[in-house]
Amino acid sequence: MARLNHLFSKLSQSYLFPEIEKRIAAFQNAHPDSRPLLDLGLGDVTEPIAPSIIAALCKASLEMGQLNSFRGYGPSEGYPFLREAIAKHDYVDLGIHPNEVFISDGVQGDMGHFQELFASDSKIAIQDPTYPLYLDSNIMAGRTRTLLKTGRYGGVTYLPCTEDNGFIPSPPQSAVDLVYLCHPNNPTGTPFSREMFKKWIDYAKTHRAVLLIDGAYSAFITDPKIPRSIYEIEGAQEVAVEFRSFSKSAAFTGLRCSYAIVPHALRLFDFGATHSLHALWKRRQDTKFNGVAYPIQKAAEAVYSEQGKKEVRAQIRRYLEQAELLHHGLTTLGMTVYGGTNAPFLWVKTPPKTSSWELFDHLLHEQQIITVPGQGFGQKGEGFIRFSTFAKPGSLIEALARFQSNSSFLAGASG
Amino acid sequence: MARLNHLFSKLSQSYLFPEIEKRIAAFQNAHPDSRPLLDLGLGDVTEPIAPSIIAALCKASLEMGQLNSFRGYGPSEGYPFLREAIAKHDYVDLGIHPNEVFISDGVQGDMGHFQELFASDSKIAIQDPTYPLYLDSNIMAGRTRTLLKTGRYGGVTYLPCTEDNGFIPSPPQSAVDLVYLCHPNNPTGTPFSREMFKKWIDYAKTHRAVLLIDGAYSAFITDPKIPRSIYEIEGAQEVAVEFRSFSKSAAFTGLRCSYAIVPHALRLFDFGATHSLHALWKRRQDTKFNGVAYPIQKAAEAVYSEQGKKEVRAQIRRYLEQAELLHHGLTTLGMTVYGGTNAPFLWVKTPPKTSSWELFDHLLHEQQIITVPGQGFGQKGEGFIRFSTFAKPGSLIEALARFQSNSSFLAGASG
Numbered sequence: 001m002a003r004l005n006h007l008f009s010k011l012s013q014s015y016l017f018p019e020i021e022k023r024i025a026a027f028q029n030a031h032p033d034s035r036p037l038l039d040l041g042l043g044d045v046t047e048p049i050a051p052s053i054i055a056a057l058c059k060a061s062l063e064m065g066q067l068n069s070f071r072g073y074g075p076s077e078g079y080p081f082l083r084e085a086i087a088k089h090d091y092v093d094l095g096i097h098p099n100e101v102f103i104s105d106g107v108q109g110d111m112g113h114f115q116e117l118f119a120s121d122s123k124i125a126i127q128d129p130t131y132p133l134y135l136d137s138n139i140m141a142g143r144t145r146t147l148l149k150t151g152r153y154g155g156v157t158y159l160p161c162t163e164d165n166g167f168i169p170s171p172p173q174s175a176v177d178l179v180y181l182c183h184p185n186n187p188t189g190t191p192f193s194r195e196m197f198k199k200w201i202d203y204a205k206t207h208r209a210v211l212l213i214d215g216a217y218s219a220f221i222t223d224p225k226i227p228r229s230i231y232e233i234e235g236a237q238e239v240a241v242e243f244r245s246f247s248k249s250a251a252f253t254g255l256r257c258s259y260a261i262v263p264h265a266l267r268l269f270d271f272g273a274t275h276s277l278h279a280l281w282k283r284r285q286d287t288k289f290n291g292v293a294y295p296i297q298k299a300a301e302a303v304y305s306e307q308g309k310k311e312v313r314a315q316i317r318r319y320l321e322q323a324e325l326l327h328h329g330l331t332t333l334g335m336t337v338y339g340g341t342n343a344p345f346l347w348v349k350t351p352p353k354t355s356s357w358e359l360f361d362h363l364l365h366e367q368q369i370i371t372v373p374g375q376g377f378g379q380k381g382e383g384f385i386r387f388s389t390f391a392k393p394g395s396l397i398e399a400l401a402r403f404q405s406n407s408s409f410l411a412g413a414s415g
Numbered sequence: 416m417a418r419l420n421h422l423f424s425k426l427s428q429s430y431l432f433p434e435i436e437k438r439i440a441a442f443q444n445a446h447p448d449s450r451p452l453l454d455l456g457l458g459d460v461t462e463p464i465a466p467s468i469i470a471a472l473c474k475a476s477l478e479m480g481q482l483n484s485f486r487g488y489g490p491s492e493g494y495p496f497l498r499e500a501i502a503k504h505d506y507v508d509l510g511i512h513p514n515e516v517f518i519s520d521g522v523q524g525d526m527g528h529f530q531e532l533f534a535s536d537s538k539i540a541i542q543d544p545t546y547p548l549y550l551d552s553n554i555m556a557g558r559t560r561t562l563l564k565t566g567r568y569g570g571v572t573y574l575p576c577t578e579d580n581g582f583i584p585s586p587p588q589s590a591v592d593l594v595y596l597c598h599p600n601n602p603t604g605t606p607f608s609r610e611m612f613k614k615w616i617d618y619a620k621t622h623r624a625v626l627l628i629d630g631a632y633s634a635f636i637t638d639p640k641i642p643r644s645i646y647e648i649e650g651a652q653e654v655a656v657e658f659r660s661f662s663k664s665a666a667f668t669g670l671r672c673s674y675a676i677v678p679h680a681l682r683l684f685d686f687g688a689t690h691s692l693h694a695l696w697k698r699r700q701d702t703k704f705n706g707v708a709y710p711i712q713k714a715a716e717a718v719y720s721e722q723g724k725k726e727v728r729a730q731i732r733r734y735l736e737q738a739e740l741l742h743h744g745l746t747t748l749g750m751t752v753y754g755g756t757n758a759p760f761l762w763v764k765t766p767p768k769t770s771s772w773e774l775f776d777h778l779l780h781e782q783q784i785i786t787v788p789g790q791g792f793g794q795k796g797e798g799f800i801r802f803s804t805f806a807k808p809g810s811l812i813e814a815l816a817r818f819q820s821n822s823s824f825l826a827g828a829s830g
Contacts, residue, residue: 001623002592003534003685008695015701044487054480058473061710064669065469072459072668105520105671105705112703116555119418136702140531177417208416253487254479254709256520270418280423286430287551288527290520294669295476296708 010139010147016132016376017042020360027364034368038395038402040326041370043186043344045251046392047318049299050311053250056302060295074291077282078103078259082297085304086259090244094231100263102281103292103300105256107216107245112137113288114212114241114260115178117280122177125157127169129187129374129381131214134180151379160380161188167338167347168196171203179204182214183230184221187377187386188347189339191226197233204239208269210277211240216258219249219316221342237263241277248344248390250303250312257292257300319344322396323389329400330387333407346387347374351410359385362409367402425554425562431547431791432457435775442779449783453810453817455741456785458601458759460666461807462733464714465726468665471717475710489706492697493518493674497712500719501674505659509646515678515693517700518707518715520671522631522660527552528703529627529656529675530593532695537592540572542584544602544789544796546629549595566794575795576603582753582762583611586618594619597629598645599636602792602801603762604754606641612648619654623684625692626655631673634664634731636757652678656692663759665718665727672707672715734759737811738804744815745802748822761802762789766825774800777824782817 024037049057063069077083083098104110112133115122120142126134135156138144145154152158157176159169167190171179181200184191192200204211211230218228230236242261246252262281267274302308323340330337336349350359356373363369363385372388374381391399403410439452464472478484492498498513519525527548530537535557541549550571553559560569567573572591574584582605586594596615599606607615619626626645633643645651657676661667677696682689717723738755745752751764765774771788778784778800787803789796806814818825 001590002537002625002683004683004690004695005532005534006686008532008698009686011698011702015698018701042488046485046487048482048485049479051480054476057476057479057710061469061472061476064464064472065466067463070461070463070666070669072461072666073457074669108705109703117420117423119420120557122417133702140699140702142535175416210417251485251487253705254485254489256705256708268417268419271421271424275419280419283423283426283430284555286433287426287548287555288524290523290668290671293671293708293711295472295710 005140007140007142010144010153011136015136016372019376020370020372023361023364024370037364037368037370038391038399039370040387040391040395040399041372043248043388043390044253045248045390047251047315049251049255050308050315052305052307052311053299053302057255057295057299060298064295071294074294074297076285076289076291078292079294079297082301085301089304091229091231091261094229095237096231096261096263100261100278102260102262102285103297104258104260104285104289105292106247107214107243107258108133110243110258110260111180111212111214113284114281115141115143116284117277118178118210123155123157123175125159125172125176125179127161127180127182127185128158128379129161129377129384130180130182131186132377134212158378158380161185161190162380166190168192170196171200175207175209177209179209179211180214181211184217184339184343186214186217186343187345187372187374187381187384189343189345190347191221191342192230194225194227194233197227197230197236201230201233201235201239205235209239210266210268213240213242215242215244217248217343218244219312220320220344222320223342226342231261237265239266241266246300246303249316250300250308251315252300255296255299257296319389322391322393326387326389326396326400329403333403333410335410340389344389346389348385348387350383350385356382356385367406369399369402420555422555422557425559425568426551430551431787434791435785435787438776438779439785452779452783452785453806453814454785455802455806455810455814456787458663458803459668459805460663461805462666462730464666464670465723465730467720467722467726468714468717472670472710472714475713479710486709489709489712491700491704491706493707494709494712497716500716504719506644506646506676509644510652511646511676511678515676517675517677517696518712519673519675519700519704520707521662522629522658522673523548525658525673525675526595526627526629528699529696530556530558531699532692533593533625538570538572538590540574540587540591540594542576542595542597542600543573543794544576544792544799545595545597546601547792549627573793573795576600576605577795581605583607585611586615590622590624592624594624594626595629596626599632599754599758601629601632601758602760602787602789602796602799604758604760605762606636606757608640609642609648612642612645612651616645616648616650616654620650624654625681625683628655628657630657630659632663632758633659634727635735635759637735638757641757646676652680654681656681661715661718664731665715665723666730667715670711670714672711734804737806737808741802741804741811741815744818748818748825750825755804759804761804763800763802765789765798765800771797771800782821784814784817
């Protein structure tokens, strides 16, 4: 008799984003004549893909229709042309070899799957708040104990990201095996400094832990003092895997292309010998993954052309300008606002005695504005709400006007 | 201290196709002046994607560059337009609802991941020989015991596919939980009959087992008496999940698009209640998968247009004509040949006292022809070699000529 993986029943009832979609749909069904919703929440880009990237996508698509240029199965780890472009442009002088770059169809999938390489009783540490995937994929794999009344799971080391520590956690006293660090963190919009990364690398070496760095938003880091990659800090290649994506840096959310850096220097001691995580990931991918579409890899390659670079930098600049505008507008209303300078997210305090889901529902029902409740990212996300700066320019201005009309409610939020 | 998932060490040293690639590369390095290799082995298509599909791919690619038509994240389960086209065209009158269709980027991934929904001590049954993924993904998940001297794993129910049973196995006497059936089977090229599917449905109902049907090659079924889908047989929706792909039916191996049918009627009894596999798969996909690229889903939709249908049918007809030609050529040489009429594979006996890897190496070194050794698909694959009919037409004629020149060696193969 086939039985279920009972671990699925430990997952919280519904994943954050589908829950948000459900509430939006319910509102729209109940209020078919409502003014248009303004989306300042969901983390999807709004600008279309840049012209030079579309040109490369179309050119490669046409190649797929010609006998002499058609390509079938590609390497599961991606085509050399893209692996080389990434190593050359994104890791200048950092000693990352193209062979250490694995192309994939999303950081979501890669970070969900990477835990498969480790023992089922590995101890994990995650930021609180952070993106729900890291925890959920480990719940499904059996690395958590009971769900406590606090909303946290037993057996997990939570790393609080609070106003007190500037939303960046130090390593814990205890030993863990796998550490998920999001840089800059989604939802708080805060990046790690060189010093904090150094602390984590030292911790990982001491405890032989592996750091899994989610760099999906690293393209938004503009402060030259903040490292874009953990590999800018010495010793990182021995302890860290870094995941990045073209989703937010080049508007690929609807095209799906990402990459993972798995350095050869990262070796695990186990069974009385050292083992290469690189070899293990290659084996995993060869077995369960068939690579990314050729035209999409060619589109990703075009991100690194002179014209492509110019275009995607301009996009990111516009999103960051919007972040500044939104930051200013919300601060003027008296709200306490974090993030938004090295990340596309603002992390905003809720008014006193207002939970983050309450503020979400209030903004949806009263102002027809979509946000993301901080509580959906962890216990320490309660009391905050996430705004993203991917809003369409018109929406942003209109949203600020709507906020103005309701400023008395929101103003209570000032710390 | 991070430790490895020790289950990976139970996997055979290297996955079949990378091992083949390695041997080919070694041959090419040692013989840089060799005449060109003829690939009659690897299961990749050779004809380019049909014109009407390329047109849809380019059109949708251009949409991604315009503000008013750009699409970011899509539903993890795929866009309604494609789910509806699949339900309407591939499951005519079979009662499959679009909501039961999940779009994905490959049968490889879907069938590798689907086992995650089941208890870790589930008993699995696989055909022998068959595609290695089913076994490997379950080894990684801990559902096998020791690797025996026979090359088989303890705890797995192997279903022999031999000349004696026409390469289609009956259900076993014992109870298992998950059954992987490949229809038509890769590598033997043999499909299940209605009667054999009926037997398996009855077995699944009796033992509350789940059937996982790999229909990646179902488009090659031309005999009207053979069911294309297991859902043509009554009761299948209560016990079977079916996986299909555009890879071989429409040359999408380099584009990546597939789908899984997870019927609402398929319910599991566990924890004293019944549960929906559909809901569980949706939760898994929402967590770890972000959907297939929009332009590729539009390309897949075009497969079902009048023009698209005409073009892909013609492609399949040409591949099947090549199968016939190869079948005839090999038979004329005195070899014993199976498959090739409802599948793109021929399953050919090796000469006496010649193992399948020996014949593979012989054909590579002496004739510069690439095949796939049957042993790579399981113990009962020993003594056979797989030819595919995706070869380029010129290659096929040339290969037959090369065989002629070596007919004395191959002729020994006749039963």
